[in-house]
Amino acid sequence: MRTTVALTGASGFIGGVIAQCLRHGGWHVRGLSRSPRQAQKLEDLGITPVQGQLENPASLLTLVKDSVGVIHCAGAIRGVSPQDFYPTNVMGVSNIIQACLAQSPLPRFVLLSSLAAREPSLSPYAWSKYEGESVLAREAGSLKWSIFRPPAVYGPQDRALLPLFTMLRKGIGVQLGPSQAKFSLIHVEDLANAILHWLQNGDPLSQTFEIDDGFPGGYSWEDVFRLSNPHLRLRLRIPPSLLQIAGKSNEIFSRIFGYTPLFTSGKVAELLHPNWVCNSSRATQKLGWRPQISLKEGLRRLFTSDRLMPSHWE
Numbered sequence: 001m002r003t004t005v006a007l008t009g010a011s012g013f014i015g016g017v018i019a020q021c022l023r024h025g026g027w028h029v030r031g032l033s034r035s036p037r038q039a040q041k042l043e044d045l046g047i048t049p050v051q052g053q054l055e056n057p058a059s060l061l062t063l064v065k066d067s068v069g070v071i072h073c074a075g076a077i078r079g080v081s082p083q084d085f086y087p088t089n090v091m092g093v094s095n096i097i098q099a100c101l102a103q104s105p106l107p108r109f110v111l112l113s114s115l116a117a118r119e120p121s122l123s124p125y126a127w128s129k130y131e132g133e134s135v136l137a138r139e140a141g142s143l144k145w146s147i148f149r150p151p152a153v154y155g156p157q158d159r160a161l162l163p164l165f166t167m168l169r170k171g172i173g174v175q176l177g178p179s180q181a182k183f184s185l186i187h188v189e190d191l192a193n194a195i196l197h198w199l200q201n202g203d204p205l206s207q208t209f210e211i212d213d214g215f216p217g218g219y220s221w222e223d224v225f226r227l228s229n230p231h232l233r234l235r236l237r238i239p240p241s242l243l244q245i246a247g248k249s250n251e252i253f254s255r256i257f258g259y260t261p262l263f264t265s266g267k268v269a270e271l272l273h274p275n276w277v278c279n280s281s282r283a284t285q286k287l288g289w290r291p292q293i294s295l296k297e298g299l300r301r302l303f304t305s306d307r308l309m310p311s312h313w314e
């Protein structure tokens with residue numbers, strides 16, 4: 001039986017945890033890596049590195065060769081304009097699909113998209129994730145595929161939500177969206193486990209799965225504060241206008257100082273959106289997967305481990 005799984009984004013926050021989860025689930029993981037330093041890191045973690053990138057079709061052919069499944073987790077999450085996201089999140093999807101279609105037998109394919117794809121008009125990032133999904137639907141041919149749309153993902157090595165949770169731990173709650181907003185969350189280990197379930201499920205599943213941690217109806221900011229730290233010393237609600245100024249200013253600084261920003265006006269538009277709630281019932285029904293990690297437990301793990309690998313996988 002073929003046991004090789006090809007993974008893109010293995011050097012990133014989510015891909016790193018997926019790689020370890022699959023490896024501990026008995027799969028041989030081959031991971032795409034853009035630099036020799038990352039390749040060495042993957043090798044040290046028991047993952048077979050393939051040097052290359054999404055823009056290099058030959059490296060993608062080597063990556064997916066003889067694999068039973070391809071998990072496409074690489075993605076651009078920083079940028080200001082559609083051009084910043086298009087090459088990776090749209091063309092990259094097309095390139096890896098073409099590499100998969102050149103295989104016989106065909107591997108099964110997962111695209112790690114985002115709940116943001118539900119609202120493509122909000123930001124260039126959201127648009128690019130939506131377009132990536134559309135490319136998959138258009139070009140897949142006889143490839144069996146699934147799309148996973150996680151909401152905000154947190155866990156060790158995450159840099160986007162960590163500052164917020166660190167402040168909460170210190171007793172300071174910073175509210176970055178409207179009080180009436182509701183959103184889902186998922187711990188990265190639960191997400192990785194869903195991918196493992198998908199691989200173990202023999203059925204071709206050409207459909208989209210939204211997945212979350214099972215908190216009914218989604219979180220409000222108030223819920224996050226209450227569950228993270230019931231003894232807050234200070235609550236700060238950042239007004240939308242200030243968030244917009246901060247996003248715009250960061251874009252200007254990024255041009256001056258030459259970095260690719262995460263916090264932009266597009267990200268602010270996503271933060272101000274009132275409904276990022278999803279539910280996992282389809283994934284539970286079709287994959288037999290259930291989220292295991294509540295926000296409380298996820299935060300406990302976050303602050304008792306700063307390592308890449310969750311302790312129970314070691």
Ligand SMILES: NC(=O)c1ccc[n+]([C@@H]2O[C@H](COP(=O)([O-])OP(=O)(O)OC[C@H]3O[C@@H](n4cnc5c(N)ncnc54)[C@H](OP(=O)(O)O)[C@@H]3O)[C@@H](O)[C@H]2O)c1
Nearest residue numbers: 009010011012013014034053054073074075113114152153
């Ligand atoms: N974090 C979240 O809350 C969240 C929520 C929903 C969906 N997602 C999706 O999950 C995926 C992973 O996100 P993440 O948070 O783990 O991001 P991350 O830590 O920035 O990881 C991104 C990964 O993609 C790789 N990559 C980027 N451009 C590439 C290219 N052109 N060729 C090959 N590899 C490339 C990076 O490689 P290098 O190490 O070489 O840079 C890295 O391994 C993305 O598709 C994102 O849209 C994330």
